[in-house]
């Protein structure tokens with residue numbers, strides 16, 4: 001019940017135990033096409049270039065940024081938590097002239113602040129996290145696409161922690177590039193990064209297309225300024241997933257089975273229903289920790305549905321409580337990074353673990369462990385408050 005990774009859905013685990021096939025086996029290419037279509041549904045996009053980057057979520061981020069950024073490009077990174085710093089770091093390594101703006105952790109930017117920063121820095125690309133698990137708040141993105149379009153800026157976001165648990169609409173919000181991971185609300189393991197790219201992003205990426213010498217044919221593209229990574233060269237990865245099936249890496253078959261099953265689960269449930277499930281169980285967890293008498297961190301108006309940051313009460317050792325929850329109840333919760341390390345616990349309700357039984361059990365266990373650690377808690381207040389949220393939802 002931490003900020004992710006969390007338990008995988010058993011259907012995903014079963015899918016990942018299927019026999020391997022090579023990437024040119026017709027069944028495999030069919031799975032690849034099917035996976036592209038499934039993720040169009042998950043991202044709410046019609047983008048042709050919707051595929052998997054092999055590697056954890058940051059592989060997706062790195063592929064997007066190294067492929068979209070030409071050295072010397074100006075990139076704007078508004079930072080409101082740990083993962084904004086990661087975007088800055090990756091953009092800098094890709095050779096960008098990075099401009100950052102920062103707000104206090106636990107808060108988000110207004111659209112006016114972002115537009116002002118765009119006016120001041122005139123970037124080629126805006127790179128921003130959607131839900132930053134380190135602070136548990138989500139940046140509203142719905143107005144940023146129009147701003148980027150007005151200023152001719154490409155718009156990238158990292159939805160690793162938020163996708164499928166919070167409303168997200170790649171096309172309606174004007175996104176050019178989006179990358180994710182499986183280990184949060186998608187109910188899978190880390191190791192595959194679903195991603196989608198708009199036609200405008202594809203044009204920028206393909207302008208630097210270079211086909212590897214060993215597989216190049218007469219007339220094939222050889223850019224004078226190729227993308228600075230071979231593994232993460234999206235122009236090559238597009239050709240690998242597309243009808244050309246041009247050889248690139250050896251597809252991670254087992255991860256593809258897992259990623260495909262994560263998307264099938266979401267499409268079966270309905271993506272809006274999955275978001276609503278995360279909203280309900282997240283609301284029950286929030287009410288529960290407050291019902292125990294604990295304070296929560298961050299701007300609640302912008303909180304992510306799938307994770308809540310709870311202030312560690314005075315006199316309580318955060319890691320000792322985490323240890324007892326894990327050792328005595330088999331429940332893992334997280335702490336946080338940087339300025340929040342040791343100050344908050346992060347409790348997740350995501351993916352396969354966004355369920356009533358996990359919420360109620362976690363609250364019951366937390367109450368006992370807190371009591372043993374000497375904290376003052378409201379007896380039965382956690383489970384009781386969560387039950388009220390479930391009763392209200394059932395009655396509405």
Ligand SMILES: Cc1ncc(COP(=O)(O)O)c(C=O)c1O
Nearest residue numbers: 056057058083133160161181190
């Ligand atoms: C918002 C966000 N971005 C990126 C990452 C990095 O993901 P990974 O560890 O899968 O590379 C995480 C991991 O928690 C995250 O929450």
